[in-house]
Amino acid sequence: MxxxxxxxxxxxxxxxxxxxxxxxxxxxxxxxxxxxxxxLPVPPLGRTDAVQLFIDRATAAAGRFEPSPAVDDVCRRLDGLPLAIELAAVRTRALSPEQIRDRLSDRFALLTGGSRAALPRHRTLRTAIRWSFDLLTGDERTLLTRLSVFAGRFTLDDAEAVCGATVDSLTALVEKSLVVREDTGYRLHETMREYPRAELEEAEALQERCADYYLARCQEFGATGRTRLVPSLAWAGLEIDNIRAVLRACLDRKDHARATGIATSLIWFWVTRATTEGARWLDELPGGHPWTYFARGFLGVLRNDPDAATKALETGLRAATGDVRSQSLAMAAIAAAMRGEPPNGLLDEARRIASELDDPGTTLMTQQATALIGLIDGDPGTAARAAAEGVRVSRATGDLYSLGMMLMNQGYAALRMGDLATARTTLTEGLRIARDIDDRVAQAYLVGALGCCAEPAVAARLLGASERLRAEIGAGAHPSMAPTLAEAAARLGTSGRLDREAAIRLALGETPAGLSRRETDVARLVTEGLSNQQIATRLFLSERTVESHIRNILTKLGFTTRTQIAAWQAAQG
Known part of the structure; x- marks a missing residue:
């Protein structure tokens, strides 16, 4: 029934x-x-089945059909929903998959023309969603409409603060299959988010509330993230799609105060995960606080762009005082050294101000500048001493970001002095920290540095991986590390196409990471020759979740095919 x-x-x-x-x-x-x-939950179609459904329906509708990569994009944008995919496929009579994909921003006008034999509510996407929407109570409709303000995943705390949700009201929408429950929170399908947004009568007030909420959360992240980096970055990773949407909305309506507060407060996310994106957001701001210019200068240094760094830092220094002035001067000194120019007293003034303050972050910034400038100037002894003091202060204050950077500085200084044992020890600890906080800038340089300590075949693979990881973050080799990496690459060569996780494991000398219990179950069923859909049915999972587990298994084991998984699983007995 x-x-x-x-x-x-x-x-x-x-x-x-x-x-x-x-x-x-x-x-x-x-x-x-x-x-x-x-x-027995019936999830949306997984990627393979969704694409095949589109191809089958498009072929039936148009007589002949040539698939293209855009089909995958269409199915993903339509969340694997069969009715939406079937309606989109019918449009191939007149539109290419690329044209369909590009018109999905107005999907309700596009996805019409279902079978005349279908129920009336199944003939257009709008009527299908409207039918389900109308079955809700008034309070449920209000909450679902408000939840459309979230562009990505959200937590119960988010829904309570922004939308006035309760545990019971959110649970009701989950049970009605209108809100998706995930391990890290909740989300709406893109289609289900677009429909109620048009029904939102309190849009402006809700956007204001949402902007205030994320401004406050981002400011908390900026203020406490340095000493609570692992949970803080986990929060930012979960919320980043919502933050991006709020940031874009603030800039579009010229709400520069909120936009500046959000973009500046995300400094720890930008410097570890998204240097290029962070620079782009900060460049869109019409002005800012001295900390805003410091953040932009910081990103310029990380991206090996000293000119952009200097421009931002000089602007910020016009109004900077106290800790932000000292840190901006220290960062400007690094940028000057990167350009091959003397710091001209910048670092001396930064140290003087720092000595008058009781602020570990400011002290660490001057030590970071001293260490990097020492490496750039070919003075590894000075770099090693500054980095050692930085390691001490970082450990004492629980500053994982600075600890990882100082250990990297120590390791590069040791390499320059020929002390491979010290280099390997400090670089290994630094890479473990960089993996824990997912500092992708540090990972790129630490993988390469550990390649300098490795036997030739491994070294070539790690040096090649380091080049790829630097390209991913959009940066050339930093001048403090470039000579060491270039010399090793010239001597040992570069090779291989290791992904990030495989490169880190190889650099740390680790065997493939153990699989979780669920991943082991999936690997066992792969060995039995089951398809993703069959595995999903057997384990009561969505096909999308099975695809995610298989990607994780391939990454952990360093494999590229299901056959390799099957062989490995068989060898485990």
Whole structure:
């Protein structure tokens, strides 16, 4: 029996009363909450099945069809929803997959023209969503509409603060399959987010509330993130799509105060995960606080762009005082050394101001500048001494970012002095920290530096990986590290196409990471020759989740094919 959630109360008793042994296979958008019920969620189609459905329906609609990469984009944008994919495929009679993809911003006008034999509510995407929307209570409709303000994943705390949700009201939408529950929080399908947004009567007030909420959370991240880096970066990684949407909305409506506060406060996310993106956002701001210019200068130094760094830092220094002045001067000294110019007293003034303050972050910035300038100037002894003091201060204050950087400076100084044992020890600890906080800039340089300590075949692979990882972050080799890496590459060569995780494991001398219990279950079923869809059915998972598990298995084991997984699993007994 289908669509059972809309049937009159008591229908199940009526069916089973005369025949107690009867079994009913029922479809419904939510659990029926009746005795003996066994719930089997029906997830959206996984990537492979979604693409195949599109191809099948497009071929039937148009007579012939040539697939293109845009088909995958269309299916992803439509969240693997079969009806939406079928309606999109019908459009191939007149549009190419690329044209369909590019028009999905107005999907409700585009996805019409379903089969005349279908139920009326299945003939257009709008009527299908409207039917489900109309079955909600008034409070449920209000909450679903408000949740459309989130561009990505969100937590219960987010929904409570911005949308006035409660545990019960959010649970009701999850049970009705309108909100997706994930390990890290919740999300709306893109289609389900677009529809209620048009119904939102309180859009402006909700956007203001959302902007205030994320400004406050980002400011908290900026203020405490340095000493709580692992949980703070995990939060930012979860929320970044929402933050991007709020930041874009603020800039579009010229709300520069909020935009500046959000973009500046995200400094620890930008410098570890997204140097290019962070620079782009900061460059869009019409002005800012001295810390805003410091953040832009910081990113310029990390991206090996000393001219952009100097321009931003000089602007910020016009109004900077205290700790931000000292740190900006120290960063400007690094940028000057990168250009081959003397720091001209910049670092001396930075040290003088820092000595008058009781601020570990400011002290560490001057030590970082001293170490990097020592490496650039060919003075590894000075670099090593500054880095050692930086390691001490970082450990004492729990500053993981600075500790990782100082260990890297120590390691490069040791390499320049020919002390491979010290280099390997400090670089290994530094890379473990960089992996824990996902500092992709440090990972690129540390993988290469550990390549300088490795035997030739491994060294060539690590040096090649270091080049690829630097290209990913959009930066050339920093002049403090470039000579060491270039000399090693010339002597040992570069090779291989290791991905980030495989390169880090190789650099640390680790065997492939152990699989989780669920990943082991998936690997066992791969060995049995099951497809993703069959594995999903066997383990009561979505096909998308199975695809994610298989990607993780391939990455952890350093493999590229399912056959390799099967062989490995068989060898485990």
């Amino acid at each position: 289908s669509t059972c959630s809309t049937r009159p109360p008591g229908w199940s008793t009526t069916c089973s009363g005369p025949a107690p042994g009867i079994r009913v296979l029922a479809t419904s958008r939510e659990p029926l909450s009746i005795a003996g019920e066994q719930v």
